[in-house]
Amino acid sequence: MGEDMLSRRKRVLLEELLEIVLASVNPSLVRDEVGWELARLIHARKLYTERGYRAVLKAARRCEPEKTEKILRRYRRVGRR
Amino acid sequence: MGVGNVRFSVEIVPRDPLWRTCIYATLVDRLGFDAIWLSDHFFNRNVFVATAVIANWTSRCLLGPAVVNPYVIHPAIIAQSIATLEEIAPKRLIMAIGAGDETSLARLCIKRENPVDKVRESIHAIRRLLAGEELTSHDGILCFSSAKLETKKSGDVPIYVGAQGKRMLMMSASNADGVLINWTNLDRLKEAINTVKPIASSRQGFDIGAHLIISIHEDTAKARKTAIPFAAYLMAGTNNALLSEIGVSDEERNLVRSLLIRGDWDRLYSVARDEWIRVFSFYGTVAELRDFIDELLTQGFTHVVFGGPWGPRPRSALLSIAKLVDELKPNMGRD
Numbered sequence: 001m002g003e004d005m006l007s008r009r010k011r012v013l014l015e016e017l018l019e020i021v022l023a024s025v026n027p028s029l030v031r032d033e034v035g036w037e038l039a040r041l042i043h044a045r046k047l048y049t050e051r052g053y054r055a056v057l058k059a060a061r062r063c064e065p066e067k068t069e070k071i072l073r074r075y076r077r078v079g080r081r
Numbered sequence: 082m083g084v085g086n087v088r089f090s091v092e093i094v095p096r097d098p099l100w101r102t103c104i105y106a107t108l109v110d111r112l113g114f115d116a117i118w119l120s121d122h123f124f125n126r127n128v129f130v131a132t133a134v135i136a137n138w139t140s141r142c143l144l145g146p147a148v149v150n151p152y153v154i155h156p157a158i159i160a161q162s163i164a165t166l167e168e169i170a171p172k173r174l175i176m177a178i179g180a181g182d183e184t185s186l187a188r189l190c191i192k193r194e195n196p197v198d199k200v201r202e203s204i205h206a207i208r209r210l211l212a213g214e215e216l217t218s219h220d221g222i223l224c225f226s227s228a229k230l231e232t233k234k235s236g237d238v239p240i241y242v243g244a245q246g247k248r249m250l251m252m253s254a255s256n257a258d259g260v261l262i263n264w265t266n267l268d269r270l271k272e273a274i275n276t277v278k279p280i281a282s283s284r285q286g287f288d289i290g291a292h293l294i295i296s297i298h299e300d301t302a303k304a305r306k307t308a309i310p311f312a313a314y315l316m317a318g319t320n321n322a323l324l325s326e327i328g329v330s331d332e333e334r335n336l337v338r339s340l341l342i343r344g345d346w347d348r349l350y351s352v353a354r355d356e357w358i359r360v361f362s363f364y365g366t367v368a369e370l371r372d373f374i375d376e377l378l379t380q381g382f383t384h385v386v387f388g389g390p391w392g393p394r395p396r397s398a399l400l401s402i403a404k405l406v407d408e409l410k411p412n413m414g415r416d
Contacts, residue, residue, distance in 0.1 A: 022104065022396045027097050035100030043107050043138055 006048050013075050014053050017060040017068065024063040034058050087378060089406045090116035091399070092147070092292070092388035095126040099134055102126070106135040108396065109142060112403035116143035116175060118261075118386055122185055123153060129162040136170040144170055147177035147261065148243030151203040152191050157228055159203070160210035164232035174235070177261050178203055179243030182318025184338055197248045198222055204240050204256050212236030243292065246323065247276055254280035259288030261386060263315070265295075266360045267376055274380050290384030291377050294362035297370050297392045297401060304364040307393045309353045310346065312362035313337050319361075327360050367401045374409065 006014065021030070021038070038055040041047050047056075060068040091109045095102050102119075109117050117135065121128035128146045136144055144166070149159050159178070167174045180196030202223045209216055213234040216225035242253035245263045253260040254277045262273045270291050281287040294315065296308035316329065317338040324334055333352075340349040358364070363373055374385060392398030 019394050019396050022101065023394055027101050030098070030100075032098065032100065035098055039100040039103045039107070039138070042104055 006050070006053060009075075009079075010053060011048055013071070014048065014056055016071050017056045018047075020064050020067050020071070021056060021059045024060075026063040030059045030062045034062070086383050088115040088288070088290075088384045090114050090118060090143070090145075090384065090386050091402075092118040092120055092386050093135075094120045094122075094389050095128065095131040096122075096124075097126075099126060099131060102131055103135055103138045105395075105399075106138050106142075108399060110139035112399065114142060114387075114403065114406075116145055118145045118147040118177065118388075120388075121146060121149045123189060124185075129166065132166055133169055136166065136173070142173070143175050144173050145175040145177060145241070147241070148179035148181070149176065150181040150186075151178060151199055152181060152186060152193065153189065156203040156206045156223060157210060157225070157230075160207045161230055161232065163207070163238055164211055164230055164235050167235040167238060168233060174238045175241065176207075176238060177241035177243050177259075178207070179261075179263075180249070182315070183320070184314070184318040184341070195222055197252050200242060200249065201252050201256050204242070208236060208240060211238060239288070241288070241290065245273075245319065250276045251280055253277065254284070254287065258286070259290060259384065261290040261292040261384075263292050264360070265291075265293045265312075265363045267373070267380075269360060270377065270382070271380055274382065278381060288384050289382050290386055291382045292386040292388060294388045294390075295370065295392070295398075295402070296362060296364040296390050297367055297398050298394065299366055301365055303393045304366075305358065306350060307390050308362040308364040309350055309358060310341070311388075311390055312358045312360075313341055313349055313353065315361040316357050317341055327357060329357050367405055370402070371405050371408070374405070378409075 034055060038059055041052045041055055046052055091114050093102055093105050106117055117139065119128050119132050128149060132144050132146050163174060163176055178200055180193055180200055183193055186193050199222050202221050206216060206223055210230050215227055215229040217227055218225045239258040241259040241261050242249065242257045243261045243263055244250045244253050250260065250273055260277055262270060264270050264273060274289060277289055281289065294308065294311045296304045298304040317334055321331065336352060337349065363370065377385060387402050
């Protein structure tokens with residue numbers, strides 16, 4: 001399951017969350033294990049998988065919780081239409 | 082990504098947790114840039130340790146600790162660190178040395194005395210130590226007594242100088258393998274390259290780099306805001322003579338310096354003036370950046386370093402910069 005490729009829509013969401021993680025002024029709030037897992041998945045070209053999505057989401061929620069929830073709400077809203 | 086005789090590289094500031102530095106290094110390596118420069122400040126992650134780590138996360142980029150400071154780290158230890166890194170990433174090491182900024186040195190109670198001589202002597206000492214020579218010298222600023230590295234010889238690691246002032250630029254042109262000129266303003270860069278070129282013209286392969294602070298975004302106000310702390314940091318560390326040329330008083334510099342140290346960003350944004358932001362950084366759209374780079378290449382720069390923050394969306398900004406460099410290629414011809 002962890003290796004499943006993501007839908008196009010979820011890839012866009014993942015990229016938005018990754019941008020948040022890489023731009024955040026609070027990267028030290030991300031647990032090192034989570035940060036390294038994310039780095040390893042990117043390095044192994046496995047970012048666009050369920051595992052990659054979970055790692056980005058976890059990191060984004062730690063360093064920028066409000067921005068992350070805002071993006072997730074927008075994603076869910078568009079998904080319901 | 083080197084085109085013609087030009088190199089394009091990226092500076093990463095290791096102030097983040099190392100996992101994030103590794104993500105950026107992976108990205109830069111894959112985007113095809115020629116080199117990654119890692120900046121050196123005592124308050125960030127250690128530059129040599131960070132370089133060792135990213136060596137294993139990259140496969141093709143040259144790696145350059147920059148700009149390491151001989152006031153903070155003894156040149157023998159700089160040479161030892163470079164020799165050790167050369168074992169981790171053979172043939173991928175470059176380095177830059179410089180006298181550093183007064184703001185950082187003041188925080189360690191270090192006086193920036195005889196900067197040009199200090200850097201010049203350090204270049205030669207590092208080069209000779211890397212080549213496996215034993216040094217004994219008591220008549221300069223640096224002192225050695227039978228100092229020798231027991232590491233592999235790595236005397237061909239190119240040594241650049243990070244420079245701004247005229248004397249440092251001239252010294253670089255006659256002693257180093259390249260120079261990273263620390264301005265992000267076309268007039269200043271033109272003046273600097275005109276100082277370097279006549280001296281360096283007889284030295285084949287001398288690399289003239291523009292070390293830029295870049296912030297790009299389609300919304301220029303957002304790009305500007307992101308550039309301010311970086312420009313402020315450089316401005317606060319610049320010597321008084323250069324600051325008076327651009328109309329910055331001692332009082333203004335001291336205010337900016339104290340705001341930086343306190344991390345009072347809101348106040349910093351309110352006092353920042355374009356007169357100095359635009360001397361120490363570029364902010365604007367990708368199209369404007371392209372015009373800026375075109376002008377640098379016309380002036381004869383052989384190396385462009387894209388230093389952070391890159392933009393309010395740094396990953397997107399790096400992708401845009403890589404695309405821009407790709408577009409420049411057909412216009413420049415390859416070797």
